[in-house]
Amino acid sequence: xxxxxxxxxxxxxxxxxxxxxxxxxxxxxxxxxxxxxxxxxxxxxxxxxxxxxxxxxxxxxxxxxxxxxxxxxxxxxxxxxxxxxxxxxxxxxxxxxxxxxxxxxxxxxxxxxxxxxxxxxxxxxxxxxxxxxxxxxxxxxxxxxxxxxxxxxxxxxxxxxxxxxxxxxxxxxxxxxxxxxxxxxxxxxxxxxxxxxxxxxxxxxxxxxxxxxxxxxxxxxxxxxxxxxxxxxxxxxxxxxxxxxxxxxx
Amino acid sequence: xxxxxxxxxxxxxxxxxxxxxxxxxxxxxxxxxxxxxxxxxxxxxxxxxxxxxxxxxxxxxxxxxxxxxxxxxxxxxxxxxxxxxxxxxxxxxxxxxxxxxxxxxxxxxxxxxxxxxxxxxxxxxxxxxxxxxxxxxxxxxxxxxxxxxxxxxxxxxxxxxxxxxxxxxxxxxxxxxxxxxxxxxxxxxxxxxxxxxxxxxxxxxxxxxxxxxxxxxxxxxxxxxxxxxxxxxxxxxxxxxxxxxxxxxxxxxxxxxxxxxxxxxxxxxxxxxxxxxxxxxxxxxxxxxxxxxxxxxxxxxxxxxxxxxx
Numbered sequence: 017x018x019x020x021x022x023x024x025x026x027x028x029x030x031x032x033x034x035x036x037x038x039x040x041x042x043x044x045x046x047x048x049x050x051x052x053x054x055x056x057x058x059x060x061x062x063x064x065x066x067x068x069x070x071x072x073x074x075x076x077x078x079x080x081x082x083x084x085x086x087x088x089x090x091x092x093x094x095x096x097x098x099x100x101x102x103x104x105x106x107x108x109x110x111x112x113x114x115x116x117x118x119x120x121x122x123x124x125x126x127x128x129x130x131x132x133x134x135x136x137x138x139x140x141x142x143x144x145x146x147x148x149x150x151x152x153x154x155x156x157x158x159x160x161x162x163x164x165x166x167x168x169x170x171x172x173x174x175x176x177x178x179x180x181x182x183x184x185x186x187x188x189x190x191x192x193x194x195x196x197x198x199x200x201x202x203x204x205x206x207x208x209x210x211x212x213x214x215x216x217x218x219x220x221x222x223x224x225x226x227x228x229x230x231x232x233x234x235x236x237x238x239x240x241x242x243x244x245x246x247x248x249x250x251x252x253x254x255x256x257x258x259x260x261x262x263x264x265x266x
Numbered sequence: 267x268x269x270x271x272x273x274x275x276x277x278x279x280x281x282x283x284x285x286x287x288x289x290x291x292x293x294x295x296x297x298x299x300x301x302x303x304x305x306x307x308x309x310x311x312x313x314x315x316x317x318x319x320x321x322x323x324x325x326x327x328x329x330x331x332x333x334x335x336x337x338x339x340x341x342x343x344x345x346x347x348x349x350x351x352x353x354x355x356x357x358x359x360x361x362x363x364x365x366x367x368x369x370x371x372x373x374x375x376x377x378x379x380x381x382x383x384x385x386x387x388x389x390x391x392x393x394x395x396x397x398x399x400x401x402x403x404x405x406x407x408x409x410x411x412x413x414x415x416x417x418x419x420x421x422x423x424x425x426x427x428x429x430x431x432x433x434x435x436x437x438x439x440x441x442x443x444x445x446x447x448x449x450x451x452x453x454x455x456x457x458x459x460x461x462x463x464x465x466x467x468x469x470x471x472x473x474x475x476x477x478x479x480x481x482x483x484x485x486x487x488x489x490x491x492x493x494x495x496x497x498x499x500x501x502x503x504x505x506x507x508x509x510x511x512x513x514x515x516x517x518x519x520x521x522x523x524x525x526x527x528x529x530x531x532x533x534x535x536x537x538x539x540x541x542x543x544x545x546x547x548x549x550x551x552x553x554x555x556x557x558x559x560x561x562x563x564x565x566x567x568x569x570x571x572x573x574x575x576x
Contacts (some may be wrong), residue, residue, distance in 0.1 A: 022366035025354070034355045105350030109411075112314040112346075113367045114339040261317045264277050264308075 019115045023123030030143035031127055036092060044089045044135050051081035052142045071232055072157040075143070078161040079230035082139070083160055083222065086132075086168050087200055091192035093131060094175025097124045097183040098257075101145030103183040117257045121250060134162065163229025165223045171196045173249035180191045180256040199245075267419060268313065268450040272322035275308050282308040283473040286322070290466075291393060294419075295445050297460030298453040300470035301574060306453040307347055309470070310423050313451070314344045327417055333509040340369055343561035344411030347423040349405050357388060357407055359413060360389040361394060362373060368415040402433035406440065413444055420450045426459060438463060457570050471574045484566055494537040497531050497558035498549060506533055509548055513541070530557065535562065 031037055034239050055077040063073035099109040110120060138238040143157050175192040182188050203221035206214040268290040283305035290296045310363045312319050313326065315335040324331045331339045352360055358379060365375045383389045386406040386452045389400060396407060405425060412420060425441060426434045441452065441463055454460050454530050459482055460467055468478040477484075494515075498506065510517055517535040535545075549556045 019367050022363055026352070026359075026363045029359060030352060030354045104353065105346060105348055106352055108311070108316060108346045109350055112316050112339060112342075112344045112362070114336050114369060115367050116336070199537070260275065264282075264311075264317065 017144050019119045020123050020126075022051070023115065023120060023127055027124055027127040027132070034096065036096075038133065040089050040092045041131075041135055043092075044085060045138060047085045047088070047141050048082055050084065052078050052129060055081065056146065059247075070150050072151045074146075074161055075157055076227070076230035078142075079164060079226055080223070082164055083167055083200065086146075086164060086171060087196045089135075090132065090168060090171040090196065091175055091189040093128055094110070094172055094179055094192060095189035096179065097128065097176055098180040099182055099185045099188045102180075103160065103185075111260070113217070116216075117254055119178065121253050121257070123252060125172060128172045128176070129169060132172060133165065134166065136165060138266075153232060159232045159234050160226075160230045163226045163236065163238070166229075166239065166246075167226060170199075170222065170245045170249070172201075173246040173253070177249045177253045177256060179254050188191045267294075268324070268326050268451065269471075270313070270322070270324045273309065273312060273319045273324055274321040275305075275312060275317075276320045281473055283470075286470075286473075286475055288468055288475065288478055290449055290451060292338070292449055293447055294466060295450040295452065295464045296466045296468060297464035298451060298468050299455060299460050301455055304470045305473040306421055306455075306470055308473075310344075310346075310421050310453060312453070314421055315339050338532060340415065340416055342419045342421055343414045343415070343417040345408050345420070345422040345425050347427070349408035349425075351396045351404055351407055351411075353509070354395065356393050356395050357383070357399070358392040360407070361410055364411040365414045368414050378414055378416070382414050385413070385444070387431055390553070402429055402436065403436050403440060405429065405433070409437075409440060409444065417449055420448050422450065422452045424454055425452065426454070426456075429539040434459075457567050460564055469570060469573055476573050477569075481566075484569060486522065492537060492561055492563035494533075494535040494545065495558070495560050495562055496533040496535060496540065496545065497556075498532060498533070499528055499555040499557055501531060501554045505554060507530065510535060513544065513548075515541075544557065 055074050058077065059068070059070065059074040098107065101110065111117070140161075143152060146152065171192075174195050175188070176194065178192045179185075179188040182191075199220065200222045203214075203218045203224055206217040209217055219237070219241065222242075225241060228235055228238055268288075270286055270288050274284045275287040286305070286309060287360055288296075297307060300306050311317050313324055313331060315338055316334045317332050324576050326338045329341065331338050355363070361379045361382065362375060365378050370378050380389075386409055388403060388406050388410060391403055396404065399407065409422075409425070410421070426437050429437060438459065440449070444450075445463075450464075452460065464481060466478070466480050467484060469476050476529065485501060496506070506520075507517065514538040520534075520537050521532040523530055523532075542561060546556055546559050
């Protein structure tokens with residue numbers, strides 16, 4: 017635990033001295049704020065008179081938009097995790113300290129997750145402001161945030177794995193973005209896959225899950241999907257670090 | 267303290283090192299030397315538990331580098347090639363982090379950090395970010411992190427590479443100071459550096475050990491493989507040849523030239539020892555003219571170059 021905490025502090029210190037972090041937070045808040053604004057205007061202009069609930073008409077749309085913002089910003093957060101260590105050679109140093117590989121992975125993952133959580137918490141100000149005008153279903157909103165958080169967890173684990181493959185941060189960010197986008201939209205036009213295939217693709221699609229969370233529906237299947245996905249990618253990262261055994265420091 | 271037995275490492279089909287065996291006793295300073303790509307860094311990475319060998323075993327302080335990896339890592343201080351460091355951290359913060367992960371007791375962390383900063387003369391840059399340090403200071407910080415938990419074994423991979431001559435001298439004397447009771451393995455491709463610091467040399471080429479001995483033994487070989495250079499005048503035909511036969515010496519080369527109308531001969535004789543006195547005495551006794559005689563020993567550098575080109 018002491019190692020984990022030391023690594024966490026070190027990673028956090030490096031992150032707060034990483035100017036891209038502030039750019040990422042700014043982009044995240046600007047985009048999420050803009051999408052919240054557009055969802056609010058749409059709800060207020062068109063949907064409120066049709067008797068659509070605020071959860072369905074505003075927040076579900078907001079969370080569906082938010083997940084795209086997460087897809088865009090998480091790769092920028094995770095791109096340096098292992099790539100920079102590989103580029104500067106510090107990976108050789110840290111992997112020869114008396115620390116387990118998994119402690120390093122979890123510390124890096126946790127710092128990224130903490131920053132992501134912080135960004136997500138700041139967006140809590142939007143429903144807080146709206147609560148002064150309309151009566152909100154807090155449970156449904158928390159469900160939406162839970163969905164975004166779980167998907168964020170999964171996307172961070174993808175970024176973690178990809179950054180362990182390359183020394184180039186730009187490549188890491190681009191590949192992570194591609195994979196996140198794929199898992200987000202994998203169910204688009206899924207009719208080609210047949211009935212069973214379509215069902216599988218729909219279950220794999222994070223967009224489908226966020227749709228449910230956004231409505232206030234928390235399904236154990238959705239939670240399990242995100243959690244298992246995250247654990248798998250963290251374990252893949254461990255295997256990726258082990259690849260130094262047979263390929264050295266490439 | 268360090269025992270390597272038949273270490274072999276393959277990366278795919280590429281053989282990095284093969285059947286490397288050596289022993290380093292407690293307190294010894296051993297130099298790994300070889301041309302670039304000879305396998306020095308691979309050996310160090312195996313010893314520091316960065317990666318396991320494909321075959322063979324290595325142990326440090328009796329602990330296997332594969333099975334007891336976490337224990338071995340506490341036993342060693344490692345300086346990787348190029349002194350990689352976290353540029354975004356201040357020196358003191360970084361050293362504190364290393365002390366924590368290397369298991370230094372919480373109440374000793376501050377004291378140890380202060381101590382290593384003093385040893386490595388980096389106290390005055392303790393609050394500076396590593397990215398703003400000169401290369402010499404970065405090397406010092408990297409050495410400081412290696413000794414922060416006072417490990418009995420130091421493994422240093424080309425610690426002076428890329429430094430200017432003044433910094434090289436400073437870092438070398440720092441390493442000498444750090445060695446003390448520690449066991450040190452140092453790699454370099456500069457022989458003068460190894461011979462200035464180490465007690466023993468292991469010469470590696472193309473993944474194999476081609477020689478390992480103490481510096482004094484290698485120096486003796488160098489002395490034995492020297493040549494006696496002789497410049498004489500007014501000698502009878504085959505005079506020097508007969509003298510060499512008498513003393514059981516081999517003539518390596520013979521040169522002849524005219525100077526001021528006189529014949530001058532220059533011989534290079536393979537000599538087992540410095541026998542200038544015996545030869546010069548014989549020449550003078552025979553009434554020949556001795557113009558020059560000196561012993562030309564070969565250097566460690568010559569031995570090294572000879573070994574790696576074989």
